[in-house]
Amino acid sequence: MESSPIIAPSILAADFAHLADAVHDIEGAADWVHVDVMDNHFVPNLTIGLPVVQSLRKATTIPFDVHLMIADPERWAPGYAEAGAYNVTFHAEACDDPVALAKTLRAAGAKAGLAIDRDTPVEPYLELLPYVDTVLIMTIKAGFGGQKFLPEMLDKVRDVRRRITAKNLEVRLEVDGGIAVDTIEQAAEAGADAFVAGTAVYGAEDPAEAIRKLRALAARADVRA
Ligand code: DX5
Ligand code: ZN
Numbered sequence: 001m002e003s004s005p006i007i008a009p010s011i012l013a014a015d016f017a018h019l020a021d022a023v024h025d026i027e028g029a030a031d032w033v034h035v036d037v038m039d040n041h042f043v044p045n046l047t048i049g050l051p052v053v054q055s056l057r058k059a060t061t062i063p064f065d066v067h068l069m070i071a072d073p074e075r076w077a078p079g080y081a082e083a084g085a086y087n088v089t090f091h092a093e094a095c096d097d098p099v100a101l102a103k104t105l106r107a108a109g110a111k112a113g114l115a116i117d118r119d120t121p122v123e124p125y126l127e128l129l130p131y132v133d134t135v136l137i138m139t140i141k142a143g144f145g146g147q148k149f150l151p152e153m154l155d156k157v158r159d160v161r162r163r164i165t166a167k168n169l170e171v172r173l174e175v176d177g178g179i180a181v182d183t184i185e186q187a188a189e190a191g192a193d194a195f196v197a198g199t200a201v202y203g204a205e206d207p208a209e210a211i212r213k214l215r216a217l218a219a220r221a222d223v224r225a
Contacts, residue, residue, distance in 0.1 A: 006094040006172065006194035007211050008032040008065045012047065012145045013198030019052070020059040022202065024125035027209035032086065034176070034196045042094050043143035050076070057108070057199035063087070065134075067115065067176065067196075069142050070094065074101055074220040081148045089113025089136050089174075092125055101129045106133075117142045122156040126163045129171055130195075134194070135160050139187065140177030147197040149178025154190040161191025161223070184214050189220030 009030050014022035023033055035053060040046040055063060061087030068077055073090035074097075080088045088110045095101055102112035113134030116122050118141040129135065137156050140147040157175060164171050174194035175187045184195055197214055204210035 003172075003193050005188065005215055006031040007215050007218070008034040008174070008176070008194060008196045009201035009207065009211060009216070010034040010036055010145065010196050010198035011202070012036040012068075013202035016048070019056055023056065023060040023062060025207045026201065026211060027060060027062060029211040030201075032068060032194075033060065033062045034065045035078075035085075037066060037068045037070060038143065041071040041090065043069045045143050047067075048080050050083060053080060055099050057084045057087075065138065065174075065194075065196075067112075067113075068094075069115075074104075075103060075108075077151060078104055078108050079125055081105050081110035085110050086171075087111040087113050087134050089115050089134055091115045091117060091142070093117055093120055097171075098125070098128055098177070102128075102132050113172075115142070115176075116156060118150065118153065122159050126159065129160070129163055129169055130167065132171060134172045134174055136174040136176055136196075137192070138177055139175050139179065139183075147178055149180070149183040151183075151186060152187060157187065157190040157192050164191075176179075179214070181213060181217060185221045188218040191223055193218075 038047040059119035060209040064177035066085040115136040175192040180200035
């Protein structure tokens with residue numbers, strides 16, 4: 001299955017005092033807007049929660065890709081689906097029953113995503129792929145933007161891509177962390193088809209132009225699954 005690359009700018013790298021402007025800056029260029037929710041428990045950092053997502057949802061038509069880096073996602077994740085998020089991703093490390101939570105999210109009208117952090121192997125989760133819509137492989141340790149891309153994480157991307165292909169699944173394979181013009185092609189070649197980029201988009205003078213460049217690089221990559 002050929003799918004065109006998704007570019008999902010992360011507003012973690014934007015100015016939090018002007019989030020509505022930040023999403024307007026990428027309208028017409030971004031496929032999704034990536035929203036990093038951190039709770040100072042699952043990760044040490046603290047960002048934004050449901051009230052901000054609810055307000056920001058009204059400021060744009062770009063689909064929201066909510067990345068929950070929080071403990072107890074069973075309790076909080078459905079609220080983001082109800083707030084109109086297109087995709088809600090929770091962490092495997094924080095969830096006892098990912099299949100049940102994915103089902104709940106789908107019933108609430110969202111796509112369901114499973115995230116795998118840097119130190120978590122992907123093998124135990126491969127059999128869950130038929131029950132989710134998105135798999136997010138962290139290419140850094142979750143918690144902060146602006147970290148250096150870890151190419152060794154691409155083995156996990158290859159493993160997931162192989163399984164998606166073998167089982168002919170409709171699952172988006174997303175990478176998050178350190179994605180920029182010098183790293184996106186290798187991630188695409190490993191089999192990723194959705195790309196989060198914070199610093200590479202919001203650190204650029206022209207965020208929309210940065211998105212177009214990233215998409216062109218991802219699209220020309222040659223996937224060797
Ligand atoms: C970090 C977040 C990322 C972050 C990526 O835990 O999940 O989405 O915004 O930032 P960059 O693209 O700057 O590495
Ligand atoms: Zn993220």
